[in-house]
Amino acid sequence: MNDFAITALLITALFLILASGVWIGLTLSGVAWIGMQLFSSRPAGDAMAVTIWGSASSWTLTALPLFIWMGEILFRTRLSHDMFRGLAPWMQRLPGRLLHTNVVGCAIFAAVSGSSAATCATIGKMSLPELRKRGYPETMSVGSLAGAGTLGLLIPPSIIMIVYGVTADVSIAQLFIAGVLPGVLLALIFSGYIALWSLRHPALIPPPDAPLTLAQKLAESRHLIPVLLLIGAVLGSIYAGVATATEAAGLGVVGALTISAAQGSLTWATFTQSLMGGTRLYCMIALILAGASFLTLSMGYIGLPRHLAEWIATLGLTQGQLIVALSAFYVLLGCFLDGISMVVLTMGVIMPTVQKAGIDPLWFGIFIVIVVEMAQVTPPVGFNLFVLQGMTRREIGFIARAAFPFFLLMVLMVALLWVFPQIATFLPQQMRA
Template identity: 50%
Template sequence: MDVLLTMGIMLALIILFLGLGVWVFVGLFLVAITSLTLIADFPLDRVGYIARSVIWRSSSAWELSAIPLFIWMGEIIFRTDISDRLFRGLSPFVQWMPGRLLHTNVLGCTLFAAVSGSTSATTATVGKITTTALAERGYNNALAVGSLAGAGSLGLLIPPSIVMIIYGVLAEVSIAKLFAAGIMPGLLVAFLYSSYIIVRCVINPELAPRSEEKLTLGRLLNGLKDLIPIVTLIFLVLGGIYSGIATPSEAAAVGVAATFVLVICMGSFSWDIVIEAAMGAVKTSCMVCSILISAAFLSTAIGYLHIPVELVKIIESLGLSPYALLGILALFYILLGFFLDGISIIVMSLPITLPLILQAGFDPIWYGVFLVLMVELAQMTPPVGFNLFILQGLTGQSIGRVVKAAFPFFLLMCVAVVIVSFFPQVVLFLPNMM
């Protein structure tokens, strides 16, 4: 059967099953089974054997053990006063900048992303503090909400990143190198966001009212003291990985243990927090891993149908330049972002796009960061942009107002995509040093 017709049938099946409200992982399994039986004409017993093999191989990967641990760490932090300390600690250091406390959104999300690995946890944890604090102080609402929508997505890019772990497992590349590759692009995005806030507030100082509080050495020292918990976690998790002492999974376990110690030392420990955080981590981890396993089965089915090989041949026949291919994929991912969450986008598209990218000569580590940036864009696009709905719940505003506030930061993320595309060393400099 013609490869384009096969892809069309599979896409129609995905739209059908997901449109019926079927759970994503069930929908992907049904698409794979239907494709293998009806298109490839495989008998059901062979399909069952393939499914069993893929399920075991996908679910037993050691690297996946880091996912529930990083999620658990973020859940604990979300339920304690570490996030409050983060806001208090950053406040003295941004008072001298145009935009003042608006930068706590960007810097707070950047720091929290370095211990969370989740965009929703980053947005919700920082947002529950800053949305109220900035509104009470008279800061411009659109700039506050928009900067949080953009900066919250850094949870996917700045290591440790759950999405990068998933990409590393599927693409069979070093997760430690992927983590290193995300650092400079993450800082680049944070720099673009803070620069935009500075420019807006220089043009219109009323967007960020002046503070009557004076900047003193005492306030700076108190700020440093409040930042100690989050900085300690960053040092233990990322320091363990990049020093070679621990794997990402081992560093995640150390991070959870260190979080418990910090919570106990700060007097915030309770068994209710432990149980609630554990249940939240279990639910999220089960969702992520079930989608990952079903997507691996779908990827295997796509391989049996020879779609990647045939698609590579078609793309080669078009004579597209590498950057033309990249532009087409970027538009493709932005379109997918209107309908799917980030993890689903990666696991469903990677079997098709990765062979094309490798054939075009792009580095798989670099492509992992590019893909994460595209997924971050998806977090800011309606109707299923998770960051947008989190902010709608935190602020009580209409989704239209949240989307409008986030749009400038969506464009800044697009600028970051262009920069890392034309200057790949922004991504590859640190991994190449490992």
């Protein structure tokens, strides 16, 4: 059986098992077992045991549950309520006014969460009722939140960066630092679009609230100080080289518990809820990673990644053409799979091709994160669309249309990243120096 037939068989098996309702992690393990059993001489059971244990016992992966728990702790504090009060006074003079609280709020929470869905839900819980009460257009309120919520994947600490770093064998600390400038730039692009839209539609923007003095603005913003200090401690310890990603994650958990206790919202109930919520999410991700590791091993024994890389090399694609093809591939894949599944499912096959084309794996990691961000707002399986549907009770089609301009802005961000790769590589180079 040739490579095309084997690939078609395994892809068919993948979607059939997924369609039957089996968990993604178990589906990946099942497809890997089929591939090894039918097309390899190595015993599938022995390979499965060794691979799953190896992926589960990875020290690098320890940062993942800690960052997830940190985000869960802050998700259950008064941060979402205090954030709007702290940000709103500073947005009144900008074109678009309080619509910018979606972008700035998501950027701040992304730096302590690492999850797109958690960022979207937390800031949405804060901003949507306030924006609706003040009469802001729902299309822009929902669309800007759907787009800005994806910053949870790009601004470190990012769950998907940890997953990519583990699967592609790239330094997680370097990935975190590489995500800072692209994350800030994308947030500025979102805010710039909101400002331009508001200047074109001034009648749709409500009048500003009563002006506050500088002292009053600072007083309203005092609740943001602990969170900003936590962000500085986590990212600063990594950037200064005094802590690994795992150690910084531990520092973040301690800081989050401290903030929660200082706010008076750290009770035994919120502690156990955050711990169990983080455990459930990590177990889901760990199962997917274990299945993906076994699938990667299986594909390696069959030889598909090598053959695919060789086939793509024969097409004579330039680096730019390859990036365009991969962008379209991941956006299409994002219509059916969540971001983590997309990364772990494809890295074993894609990375040899990327390395053969001479693309920097660190730069490619940031590219992948942005493309996965785009998939968060594409129906039918855009996670941010689901989150907002539950919060607004509007149909997916309305939310997808509202988010579409921000999808196009992320396409622009990919183009800028390709033309100016230093956006992703500058800070890591300074860190190495």
